[in-house]
Amino acid sequence: xxxxxxxxxxxxxxxxxxxxxxxxxxxxxRIEAGQTKMARNTFLSWDTVANLNTDVxxxxxxxxxxxxxxxxxxxxxxxxxxxxxxxxxxxxxxxxSYLAVADDNNAALRFTAAATLSLTAAATLxxxxxxxxxxxxxxxxxxxxxLETIDGAQTLVVPDGGAATIYCSGSAFYTxxxxxxxxxxxxMSDGWGAFAIGVPVxxxxxxxxxxxxxxxSYRYVKxxxxxxxxTGFITSESVSGTAPLLIATGIVSLAGSPLxxxxxxxxxxxxxxxxxxxxxxxxxxxxFQDHGHPIVGSDGTGGxxxxxxxxxxxxxxxxxxxxxxxxxxxxxxxxxxxxxxxNEAVTYYMxxx
Numbered sequence: 149x150x151x152x153x154x155x156x157x158x159x160x161x162x163x164x165x166x167x168x169x170x171x172x173x174x175x176x177x178r179i180e181a182g183q184t185k186m187a188r189n190t191f192l193s194w195d196t197v198a199n200l201n202t203d204v205x206x207x208x209x210x211x212x213x214x215x216x217x218x219x220x221x222x223x224x225x226x227x228x229x230x231x232x233x234x235x236x237x238x239x240x241x242x243x244x245s246y247l248a249v250a251d252d253n254n255a256a257l258r259f260t261a262a263a264t265l266s267l268t269a270a271a272t273l274x275x276x277x278x279x280x281x282x283x284x285x286x287x288x289x290x291x292x293x294x295l296e297t298i299d300g301a302q303t304l305v306v307p308d309g310g311a312a313t314i315y316c317s318g319s320a321f322y323t324x325x326x327x328x329x330x331x332x333x334x335x336m337s338d339g340w341g342a343f344a345i346g347v348p349v350x351x352x353x354x355x356x357x358x359x360x361x362x363x364x365s366y367r368y369v370k371x372x373x374x375x376x377x378x379t380g381f382i383t384s385e386s387v388s389g390t391a392p393l394l395i396a397t398g399i400v401s402l403a404g405s406p407l408x409x410x411x412x413x414x415x416x417x418x419x420x421x422x423x424x425x426x427x428x429x430x431x432x433x434x435x436f437q438d439h440g441h442p443i444v445g446s447d448g449t450g451g452x453x454x455x456x457x458x459x460x461x462x463x464x465x466x467x468x469x470x471x472x473x474x475x476x477x478x479x480x481x482x483x484x485x486x487x488x489x490x491n492e493a494v495t496y497y498m499x500x501x
Contacts, residue, residue, distance in 0.1 A: 187206035188203055189205050190232055190250060190251075190253070192232070192273075192274045192276055205221075205227075207220050207221045239257065239282065240255060240256070240258070241258050241260060242258065243259075243261050244261065244263055245263045245265070245266070246264075247265075247266045247268065248265055248267050248268060248273075249273075250268065250272065250274070253273075253279065254278060255279050256280040256282060257279060257280070257281055258282040258284055259284060259288045260284055261286050262286025262287050262288070263286065264289045264290075264291055265289070265290045265291065266291050266293070267298075267314075269293040270316050270317065270320055271318060271319065273316045274318055275318035276315070276316070277316040278314060279314050280311065280312070280313045280314075281306050281312050281314065281327075283306045283307060283308050283309060283311065284308070284309070286308050287308050288305070289304070289305050290303060290304040290312075291303050292320075296319070297320050297321065298314065298320070298322070298323065299321070299323055299328075305327070305365045308364070310326065311326055311327075311330065312324060312326045340361065341364065341366050345405070345406060345407065345500060346499070346500075349368075349498065349499070350495070351494065351497055352495075354493075354494075359377060359495075359497065360499070362377070365501075367402060367499070367500055368497045368499050368500065369381050369382055369412075369497065370416070370495065371412070371413075371495075372414055373385050373396040373398070373414045373417040374387075378398070380401070381500065382398035382400065382412075383398065383399050386398070391485075392434060393433055394417065394419070395413075395431075396418050398412060399412075400412060400500050402500055402501050404501055405501040413431070415496045416495055434486045434487045436487050
């Protein structure tokens with residue numbers, strides 16, 4: 149069989165067909181002499197330029213090769229095709245972070261938890277290498293090697309419930325765009341992703357409303373000091389003074405956030421509310437507007453309390469003071485250690501990424 153195939157190949161060369169190609173004799177000699185050459189062991193390592201394919205899985209198939217090499221190369225081609233083309237169409241389940249390698253070509257990787265998919269260098273994976281990512285339990289962050297990019301960015305997030313196919317060009321990575329669509333759908337589906345970064349949001353957690361989730365591509369902080377919700381995202385907290393003049397601050401710590409490194413006031417701990425103003429960031433304590441009251445003077449004649457006229461001289465007219473009375477419409481005065489409006493306490497959160 150091998151002899152007959154070999155004869156057909158020879159005869160085709162005489163007809164001038166383009167598929168059977170030969171390399172220069174020097175190249176054949178180097179290969180046959182066992183010189184160093186990277187074996188073409190995978191489907192993607194095969195070259196689209198025919199005369200550059202001089203071996204299959206390390207089996208020399210250049211001109212002058214032994215007839216047995218043709219039989220062996222055919223078998224090797226079948227094995228590689230079965231492994232790389234058909235055998236990788238099923239998906240593999242991943243429950244933690246994973247490094248994608250050349251053998252993952254054409255695979256579907258289903259992540260059942262939040263994880264990071266690191267990518268081997270694009271040059272190693274080669275052009276046309278591709279893999280499908282399914283996020284089914286948390287966001288999956290895709291992280292190319294070193295300074296390589298994916299869709300022009302350093303990283304890509306496939307949101308929980310989304311999927312994307314990643315393609316390698318040999319020097320960078322690209323996707324089918326489904327990750328971005330899934331991200332937009334995910335952001336809008338639960339409502340929390342619709343709020344702008346830096347906008348405090350009051351949440352009635354005391355009525356059973358859930359806090360913003362912490363396993364999404366976006367991230368919130370709770371404007372409360374020493375709260376576990378903020379672990380790792382609010383640092384260098386400071387609390388000073390006593391209520392109602394307590395001051396509580398912290399520093400946002402999240403790479404990629406426009407607020408990273410910024411000091412924020414923790415409103416829930418301070419009992420602070422926002423106020424429109426032209427000088428953003430100005431802090432004010434509660435205050436009572438200054439005002440004055442007229443005093444009816446008396447020297448005590450005929451009863452009452454004598455009020456001394458510090459400027460000298462008598463009062464005119466000479467009237468006496470009377471006991472304090474409660475306003476007929478205001479009712480019993482409400483007093484506290486602060487001036488405040490009628491309110492209901494709520495918990496503020498703020499999106500930082």
